[in-house]
Amino acid sequence: xxxxxxxxxxxxxxxxxxxxxxEVKGMVTDSITGEGLPYAAVILKGTSIGGATDGDxxxxxxxxxxxAVLQISYLGYDSKELQIAPKxxxxxxxxxxxxxxITLNEVTVKPKREKYRKxxxxxxxxxxxxxxxxxxxxxxxxxxYSYDHYEKxxxxxxxxxxxxxxxxxxxxxxxxxxxxxxxxxxxxxxPVSEKEKVQTVYYRKSPRSEKxxxxxxxxxxxxxxxxxDGVQQFLGEVFRDIDIFKNDxxxxxxxxxxxxxxxGPNYYKYxxxxxxxxxxxxxxxxxxxxxxxxxFGFTGHLYVRLDSTYFVQRAMLNVPKDINLNFVSxxxxxxxxxxxxxxxxxxxxxxxxxxxxxTERTKGxxxxxxxxxxxxxxxxxxxxxxxxxxxQAPVITLQGSHRRTDDFWRExxxxxxxxxxxxxxxxxxxxxxxxxxxxxxxKTLSILVSGYVSTHREPEKSKFEFxxxxxTVNYNKLEGLxxxxxxxxxxxxxxxxxxxxxxxxxxxxxxxxxxxxxxxSFNDRKEFRKEYPMHSLRFEYMYDINKLGQDYMYTSKDNMxxxxxRKQDNDISYLRQSELTYTRExxxxxxxxxxxxxxxxxxxxxxxxxxxxxxxxLNPVDHYDMTALELRLRYGRNEKFYQTRNQRVPITxxxxxxxxxxxxxxxxxLGSDYDYHRTDIGMQKRFWLSAFGYIDLIAKMGKVWTKxxxxxxxxxxxNLTYTIQPESYTNMNALEFINDEYASWDITYYMNGNxxxxxxLVKKLKWREVFCFRGxxxxxxxxxxxxxxxxxxxxxxxxxxxxxxxxxxxxxxAGIENxxxxxxxDYVWRLNYRNHPDIQKSGIRMTMALSF
Numbered sequence: 001x002x003x004x005x006x007x008x009x010x011x012x013x014x015x016x017x018x019x020x021x022x023e024v025k026g027m028v029t030d031s032i033t034g035e036g037l038p039y040a041a042v043i044l045k046g047t048s049i050g051g052a053t054d055g056d057x058x059x060x061x062x063x064x065x066x067x068a069v070l071q072i073s074y075l076g077y078d079s080k081e082l083q084i085a086p087k088x089x090x091x092x093x094x095x096x097x098x099x100x101x102i103t104l105n106e107v108t109v110k111p112k113r114e115k116y117r118k119x120x121x122x123x124x125x126x127x128x129x130x131x132x133x134x135x136x137x138x139x140x141x142x143x144x145y146s147y148d149h150y151e152k153x154x155x156x157x158x159x160x161x162x163x164x165x166x167x168x169x170x171x172x173x174x175x176x177x178x179x180x181x182x183x184x185x186x187x188x189x190x191p192v193s194e195k196e197k198v199q200t201v202y203y204r205k206s207p208r209s210e211k212x213x214x215x216x217x218x219x220x221x222x223x224x225x226x227x228x229d230g231v232q233q234f235l236g237e238v239f240r241d242i243d244i245f246k247n248d249x250x251x252x253x254x255x256x257x258x259x260x261x262x263x264g265p266n267y268y269k270y271x272x273x274x275x276x277x278x279x280x281x282x283x284x285x286x287x288x289x290x291x292x293x294x295x296f297g298f299t300g301h302l303y304v305r306l307d308s309t310y311f312v313q314r315a316m317l318n319v320p321k322d323i324n325l326n327f328v329s330x331x332x333x334x335x336x337x338x339x340x341x342x343x344x345x346x347x348x349x350x351x352x353x354x355x356x357x358x359t360e361r362t363k364g365x366x367x368x369x370x371x372x373x374x375x376x377x378x379x380x381x382x383x384x385x386x387x388x389x390x391x392q393a394p395v396i397t398l399q400g401s402h403r404r405t406d407d408f409w410r411e412x413x414x415x416x417x418x419x420x421x422x423x424x425x426x427x428x429x430x431x432x433x434x435x436x437x438x439x440x441x442x443k444t445l446s447i448l449v450s451g452y453v454s455t456h457r458e459p460e461k462s463k464f465e466f467x468x469x470x471x472t473v474n475y476n477k478l479e480g481l482x483x484x485x486x487x488x489x490x491x492x493x494x495x496x497x498x499x500x501x502x503x504x505x506x507x508x509x510x511x512x513x514x515x516x517x518x519x520x521s522f523n524d525r526k527e528f529r530k531e532y533p534m535h536s537l538r539f540e541y542m543y544d545i546n547k548l549g550q551d552y553m554y555t556s557k558d559n560m561x562x563x564x565x566r567k568q569d570n571d572i573s574y575l576r577q578s579e580l581t582y583t584r585e586x587x588x589x590x591x592x593x594x595x596x597x598x599x600x601x602x603x604x605x606x607x608x609x610x611x612x613x614x615x616x617x618l619n620p621v622d623h624y625d626m627t628a629l630e631l632r633l634r635y636g637r638n639e640k641f642y643q644t645r646n647q648r649v650p651i652t653x654x655x656x657x658x659x660x661x662x663x664x665x666x667x668x669x670l671g672s673d674y675d676y677h678r679t680d681i682g683m684q685k686r687f688w689l690s691a692f693g694y695i696d697l698i699a700k701m702g703k704v705w706t707k708x709x710x711x712x713x714x715x716x717x718x719n720l721t722y723t724i725q726p727e728s729y730t731n732m733n734a735l736e737f738i739n740d741e742y743a744s745w746d747i748t749y750y751m752n753g754n755x756x757x758x759x760x761l762v763k764k765l766k767w768r769e770v771f772c773f774r775g776x777x778x779x780x781x782x783x784x785x786x787x788x789x790x791x792x793x794x795x796x797x798x799x800x801x802x803x804x805x806x807x808x809x810x811x812x813x814a815g816i817e818n819x820x821x822x823x824x825x826d827y828v829w830r831l832n833y834r835n836h837p838d839i840q841k842s843g844i845r846m847t848m849a850l851s852f
Contacts, residue, residue, distance in 0.1 A: 023086060025060040026093030028053050028072055034289070034299055035318050037074050037097060045069040045081065054185050056330075072097065116269050123270035127260070127286065130302070133310050134245040134260050137345040142378040145203040146385075147346075149212075150372045152196050152417045153235060155221065156181070156189035158355060158366040172435050179428045181421040189366050193221025194425040195235075198412050199395075202381060202388050211388045214397045216404040216412065220426040225446040225459075227527055230642040237640050237651045238852075239352055239369045242333060244302075244315050248690055252325065252852035253652060254752070255688045256296045259288045259317075267297060267691055278303045278313045279336070293320035294757035294766075295691055300333075311339050324753040324766045326821045326852050329364065330355040346376045351416075372414045392587045452488070452645060463493035468646065471502075471558035478545060478572040478604060480508025484558055486515075488645065491528075496521045498529040504544065504558075511574075513544040528645050533585035539578075546575035548607060549715040549734030553727055556646075566840060567720045571734045571798065573711070574602040589637025589655075595630040598670065601711055609709070610796040612786055618796060624709060627672040628665035634658070653686040653696055676712060677705040693752040697745070698727055704740040707783045709795035714739045716776055716809075724826055724847040729774065731811050731830035731840050737804050738797060739778030746774040750817070770815040770824065777808035800838075807832055813845070822850045 028040040036057020043050035044063055050070075053059045065086045070093075073079040077097040084091060118124045139145050162177040180188050198216045203209070223231055240250040247261040257267050264270075273285040283303040290297030300317040304310055317333040319325060336349040350371040357364035381388070388396065432438045447453055452467030466487040474482040486502025493499075500517040519538040525531050547557065548571040555562070577599040585591040602623045603609040609621040635658040640651040665676035680702035687695045704713055716737055719728035727746055751769040756762050780803060782788040786796050815826030825846045834841050 023062040024070075024084070024091045024093070026058070026091075026095060028057045028059065028074065028095045028097060030077075030287075031096035031098045034293075034321050035316075037077070040072060040074040040097070043071050045071045056185055118265060121270070123272045123286065124265050126272060126284075126304075127264060127268075127270050127288075130286075130304065130310055130312070131260050131262060131264060137311075137339075137343045138245075139344050139346050139376070139378070140203060140205065142344070143205050144378060144380050145205075146201060146375075146377050146379075146381060147373050148198070148200050148375045150196075150198050150374075150412065150414060150417070152368075152370045152413075153194070153239070154191065154366075154368045154370075155193040155223075156191045156366045157363075158189055159187055159363040160190040161188060172437065173432075175431055176428070179421065179423045179425070181419055183366070187366075191221075191419075191425045191428065193219075193223050195219045195221075196409065196413070196417075202385065204389055209389050210394065211391060212395045213388060214395060214401050216401050216408060217397070218402070218404065218409065218426075220424070220429050222429070222442075224429070225442055225449060227643050229527065229531070230644070233640055234642050234651055241371075242317075242335065242350060242352075244312070244317075244335065248688060249298075252328065254296055254325070254852060255690065255694065256298060257290070257691045259298060259300070259302060259315075261690070263690060264288075267291065267295075273301075275306065276303070281313050282306050283313050290320065292757065293322040294324050294753065294763055296323065296325070296752060297691070298333075305339075309339070309343070311345065312337055322763075324757055324763075324768065324818075326766070326818065326850075327356045327358065327364075328354060328852065329357040329360070340376075344378070346373070348373055349416075370417055372416065394587060450645060456492075461492050462490055464489055465645075468556065470560050471556050473560055474558045475563050476545070476547075476572060477568050477570050478509055478606060479506025479511075482506050482558070488529075491525050495524040495526075498525075500529075506545075515540065515542040515544065528643055530646065530648065531643055532641075532648075533587060533591075534583045535585065536583050538581045538583070540581070541578045543574070543576045546573045546601065547571065547734070548573060548711065549718050549736075550720065551717045551728075553717075554725065561723070562721050564722060565720045566722055566843065567733065569720055569734065570606045571800075573604050573607045576600045576602070589635050589639070591634045591636070593630070593632040595632070596627075597630060598625075598627045600625050607798070609711075611709075612791050612794050612796065614792055621795070624711070625671050625673050626665055626676065626712065627670035628663050628676055630661060630663045632659065632661040634660075653684065654688075655685075657684040658682070674708045674712070675706050676708055678712075679703055679705070692754055693750045696748045696750070698747075699743075699745050701743040702741070704784070707793070709793075710738050710784075710786075710797055710801075711795070713780075713784060714742050714778065716742075716744075716778070722843075722845055724824065724845045729776065729809065729811060730813070730828045730845055731843065732809065733800060733836075733839060735798050735801050736836065736839070737776070737778055737809065738801050739780050739804060740784045741781070742776060742778040743808075744774070744776045746772070748772045753818075756816075766818055766821075767816045768818045770813075770817050770826065772813040772815070772826070772828075773810070774812075775808045775810040778804045780804070802833070802836055804833075809833055818851070822848050824849065 028037045028042065029035060030037060036053070038053060038057060040053045040057065042053060042059045045068065049061065049063055051059065051061055063086055067085050070082045070084055071079065072082070072095050074097055080095060080097060082093065082095070160180060162180065176190065180190055182188050196218050197214060199212045199214045202211045202213070219228065238252055242249050242251065244258050244260055247258055247263070249256040249258050257263065259268055261267065268288045268290055271287040273287045275282060275284055277283070282305070284306050286302040286304055289299045297320070298317040299320050300315070302312055303314040304312055314337065315335040319328060319331040332353045334349065334351045335347060338346050338348050340346060352369045354367045355364055356367060446459060447469065451469050452465040453469065454462035455464050456462035464487055466485070471484050471486070474484070476482060482504055484502055484504035488500040489498050498519045498521070501515050504513040506513070517538065517540040519529055519536050521529060522535040547569050550569060577597065580596045582594045583591070600623050603621065609624065610618045611621045613619050636655055639655045639657070641648040642651055660681045661679070663676065663678045665672045665674065667673065667675045680700065682698070682700040684698045687697065689695065702714060715735060716732060717728040718732045718734040718736065719725045719730050720734065749771045753766065753768040755769050756767045783790070784794065785791065786794045810831040811828055812831060813826040813828040815824055817824035819825060823846065825844060827842065828845055829842045830839065
């Protein structure tokens with residue numbers, strides 16, 4: 001997501017010439033929903049000067065330089081007159097028209113905010129009937145359901161007008177004007193990315209299964225520097241299929257309250273507004289607006305048939321102007337539905353249009369996702385269609401689907417998806433790539449985004465890449481200045497065989513470190529070796545430092561940003577390790593690993609290994625050896641993540657993640673110094689609270705069953721940086737606690753501004769509250785306690801280690817996110833064990849992340 005938003009920022013920062021100001025301009029909106037009123041009449045009284053608003057409710061025209069009266073009128077709304085006194089300056093008007101009183105079923109409703117009430121409100125009773133009937137006529141109640149789905153995603157520079165050079169000379173990018181297109185509302189745009197897909201969806205009720213067969217796919221645009229699969233995953237989650245008949249609507253990685261949610265009457269104001277014809281059906285217009293316009297709800301209209309079916313013929317949704325949603329200045333969603341002869345409700349169109357803006361002064365980006373659904377069927381599939389349910393993958397891509405001809409797309413493309421300009425985005429990209437300045441810029445952006453430098457002019461032909469670049473320089477107490485260079489082969493080298501590694505040098509300890517990896521994949525990789533689903537065998541040999549009590553789970557240990565620390569990382573040893581790993585991932589969410597690991601850990605001046613002998617004598621030990629087998633089992637169905645070369649960046653945490661692992665070793669087997677058994681169990685889940693935000697929960701527990709020295713026990717993950725790191729303890733020191741059994745929790749509540757949005761001045765900042773409570777209950781049994789009798793063979797604990805009492809270690813934080821749209825700042829308190837020396841009892845932590 002950070003990569004995608006970085007791209008949007010680059011595009012939105014392009015300077016564009018401001019449109020010329022006219023004498024009178026403005027917007028006409030619905031006073032209840034805030035929607036622009038299209039084609040409203042705006043006329044100078046007593047003259048023919050004026051005109052109609054555009055499709056968004058905007059108007060622009062000139063008037064004589066004399067006092068006048070402006071008349072604004074719209075069918076179904078009370079007209080308004082405004083006195084204006086032109087003086088040669090631009091006049092900007094924002095006109096709100098109130099809906100006229102409408103008689104419906106002999107009840108007159110006059111929607112005025114100040115007198116709104118739920119009791120005895122016919123609109124509320126009407127919507128409650130809709131909510132009661134929303135689960136009826138669902139097409140997925142049939143045994144089988146199939147349909148064709150055409151989807152087009154279109155991104156463009158908004159309101160774009162080419163700027164001619166004052167000198168009259170031609171420029172390198174003058175050809176861009178040939179690709180400017182015009183939207184239905186007359187606004188000119190410059191397409192920068194376009195994706196089309198046509199697929200057939202097959203659904204089976206029992207056993208439940210849904211498969212998508214992609215028959216055609218094409219993509220072109222400036223986002224080619226990103227992982228194509230990653231971009232598809234991200235856009236698919238940002239622009240999720242919307243189901244207004246559920247309580248929550250996922251959109252922009254948030255959850256919006258549906259107007260037909262069970263909490264709708266307590267969240268929205270509803271108004272019965274008018275009757276009109278929609279697709280030949282007489283419908284009632286049900287308007288709605290949230291009580292609090294800053295929360296995640298919609299304004300809009302539901303057009304419901306005026307009969308006993310209460311069938312929703314069309315839905316029009318918009319986001320309120322004041323909503324606490326970043327970068328989105330305008331959003332319009334239109335959904336059309338059709339009632340089948342048996343009463344089943346099917347969707348025929350889902351059209352989402354969005355204006356993205358970094359600031360209000362920029363014209364930003366225009367995006368549209370258009371979905372057209374055809375050929376609906378409830379018949380049982382036959383032959384090859386039925387066999388599609390035997391496939392493991394949820395998405396089956398037919399051979400040649402990425403190489404469809406222009407004739408194929410012209411035949412399959414609906415009329416609504418046709419561009420006015422015949423020049424395609426694909427042709428624009430070809431012209432741009434021919435300009436050296438563009439190629440250099442895109443290559444630079446590619447390095448910044450991926451962290452790797454390709455070794456070929458054409459990245460898709462690069463067989464080897466250097467990186468990651470953010471790990472080139474680092475610093476720690478043992479090595480001093482650390483320099484590192486590394487790289488990896490790509491799918492251009494082989495789609496199944498991959499080589500990866502690095503070498504590093506410490507200026508202070510004057511030692512070379514290295515890592516060498518070779519991996520064979522049993523299935524072809526499209527872009528990266530870690531693509532889902534993995535099925536591979538890997539061997540890795542490494543000699544490097546090991547920071548005890550610090551586990552970097554969401555970033556590289558050599559990330560340059562981690563050099564700034566609240567406390568020196570002194571507890572560092574050397575580790576020589578070789579691993580043979582088998583990995584298998586399945587589309588149903590299950591995955592497993594088997595790892596045969598041999599390790600030798602060396603003592604250093606900062607980490608000593610003092611073995612306890614008979615009678616309590618201490619004998620210095622240079623190293624210990626361990627050869628172990630680790631088995632892992634993980635479940636994570638429907639995970640969504642953006643795939644990079646070396647990491648999977650979660651897009652959402654909605655999926656339930658469950659994992660269990662067990663490590664076992666036998667003394668003297670393959671050189672192992674100890675018997676060893678350790679078991680760990682963990683789970684992770686995001687719980688959405690509808691309008692009240694969401695909670696992320698991470699819970700773990702584990703136990704070391706055998707008697708072993710402290711480096712093999714449970715070392716809680718301490719965070720010694722000023723950054724916010726999940727699953728780590730912000731105010732705990734490394735090796736402050738050592739246990740052989742534990743249970744931990746990490747609970748973070750994101751309130752999405754529900755408190756701050758109620759403060760009159762603060763709400764303009766669009767800040768959002770974050771509260772966190774994490775803790776660790778740990779226990780050290782006598783067999784692994786060096787202070788107890790029978791401790792022969794154990795290592796003495798470091799002087800900084802303390803025994804945890806009956807109370808768990810706990811810390812809490814309160815923070816604000818979305819500062820300047822990207823910054824989160826937390827203040828963290830350590831709640832107990834505050835008498836330990838050299839600790840930080842409280843402090844400020846921060847992180848940067850762009851989000852909607």
